[in-house]
Amino acid sequence: MSDDNNKSLKTHLASIFEDLGKLDYFLPKEQVERRQAREARRDRLERAQPAVTDDDLAQLIAGRLRLDTHALRVTQHWLELAFGEDARQRAAAPRYMVLSGERGRGKTVAAAWVIANEVSRYITAAELRRIRASHNARDVDSLFHVNAARVLVLDDLGVEKLDDGSEEMLFDLMNERQSRRYTLITTNLTEAQMRTRYGDRAIDRITAQGGFVTVLGANLRERRMANDP
16 A cells, blocks of 8 residues: 555544544543533633633633632532522522622632533623613623523622613612522622612612622732732
């Protein structure tokens, strides 16, 4: 057989085995499941695009986030209650949880962990404000899915522009999502500041079926800057 024929045969065989590898024919079930879970996390995070560092994003996709923050521990415990095996705990799990605290405490990373590990919808408060004011069919559809999502992450509440519709924006969202749905909100505002900004109706909805957690811990951004060479 000529060298050209040998090369052609080798190329053909290589392509066959590459395709077989893609089909996971020869991988253990556990390895296939881990890879599928990793790809699911990647897909959810790429669609949501939360504002986290590249390093945190890579760890979230791999399922090996090294951070151990108060915000993350609280959020993980919340989801364990909401989707765990204990029916009584599921029934008692808060429908709303607000992570409130200063910048750099890991609130958005905790929100990204939810996105990576649970089928959910992610939106920033600024984007929510925009699509509520829009009559574009795509934005109307997006608002429907935000309201209907079983788990919603509303990030950075309080940084969006304040106007006459701000109170209605939050109240309408909380009102739509009070039945059999879970909502995580991140904000730099305190409960008192949120009442001033959005009114009592929306905040009373939150506290009736959930509550506020003041996030503790060091500023992660300052800590990372100090550790950079």
